[in-house]
Amino acid sequence: MLKQLEQAALMAGRAIMDVYEAGPSVAYKDDASPVTEADERAEAIILDHLVRAFPDIPVVAEESVAAGKVPDIGSGDFFLVDPLDGTKEFINRRNDFTVNIALISGGVPVAGIVYAPARGVAYTGADGVANRLDVSPEFQIVAREVISVRPRGEALVGVASRSHNSLETEAFLAENGISDYRSVGSSLKFCLVAEGTADVYPRFGRTMEWDTAAGDAVLRAAGGVTVGLDGAPLPYGKTNQASDTDFANPHFIAWGSR
Template sequence: MLALFETAALAAGRAILDVYNSGPNVTIKADASPVTEADERAEAIILEHLAKAFPDIPVVAEEAVAAGQIPQTAGRNFILVDPLDGTKEFINKRDDFTVNIALIEAGVPVAGIVYAPAKGVAYLGSRAGAEKLTVDADFTVTDRKAIAVRRHEGAPIAVASRSHNSPETEAFLRDNGVADYKSVGSSLKFCLLAEGEADVYPRFGRTMEWDTAAGDAVLRAAGGITLGLDGEPLPYGKINQATDSDFANPFFVAWGGKRG
């Protein structure tokens, strides 16, 4: 399955870069978030690949959900797709936007890919471990290497959202003695933890499951974990929530080699 995820993500990345290089047209969705034709083209490509290979597995994809197309996932394994995470970065011509695909089994992200086409890198995670891939201009993988979270001593290095910082995040960094942090967009924050470039990613802002699942899968495969504020691993497949919409995440903290 992970090989198919890789093929689909690379194909989607090619379409995204075509739009990126020519300049996107931007529209605003009902939730006030931006969307471009790159999101839509990439999602169509990914869904086509998934439908052919895994026709019986439900797929929850960001733009399809926005259009009211929400499959039944209760009690089932399913796939989460964010065709273009970091749309604001994409629109502003920053290169830290990603393609995200993840498999959820019993509420756990067990396999996923995060592909940053403008950076020429991808991250894979599964029960077999985590890898970082180098992708050339022809969308060919030229190198693969195993990655893992780091064990560290002293003050942790944090990674924080470029577009969604908050007072709660600033307080967390202060309370946990964080003296240095990296600012990056999209699900690459999880990947920096997974490859040992940082130690903690606090998120005190709203996210959806398709925003986090692939990066979370990579992080868990590399030896890290994402915890809700209750101290439990972040679950997936959250529907019929009393205080939020289906597939919305609570606040969380993702940890590399040190968990609190």
């Protein structure tokens, strides 16, 4: 399973970098969020790969959902795909945009990959094992290293969104005595906690499940957890929500060692 996700992400990353180097053209969706041809090309590659490899597992993908194509996930397994997480970072030519692919089973992200093609690094998680992968300019995996969250110390290091910071996030950091924190785009924030670079990632802005599932899978495999403000693990496959749209997340906190 994970090998197939890695192959799909690497192929999508190659297409994304082709657009990145040529310079993307930008359009805007109904919710005013930006989209580029890189999002669309990467999603088409991932969908083609997943449908061929796993024809019986439905795929919920960001751009397809935006176009009104939402599969019936029922109560079984399904994939969540964000072909280009951090589109704003991509447009502004920062290197912390990612490809996100995750498998959800029983409402839990059980396998996932986060690939940052401009950084030449990817993170995977499945079966209680998380890895950091070094990826060559030829889009080949050249090294793997097992990663895990670090033991919690007295001074915590936080990581926060570069493009979606909030007063609630700043209040959380202050309340927990966190003066040392990094601002990073995309789902790499989960991965920094997973590899022990940071201890916590609070998110009080709006996110969708495809934004978080792959990073959450990596973090959980590395020994961390993502919880809602009620303290329960963040669930996936949230449809027919009275207070929000399908697949929308509540506010959450991603912790390393608690």
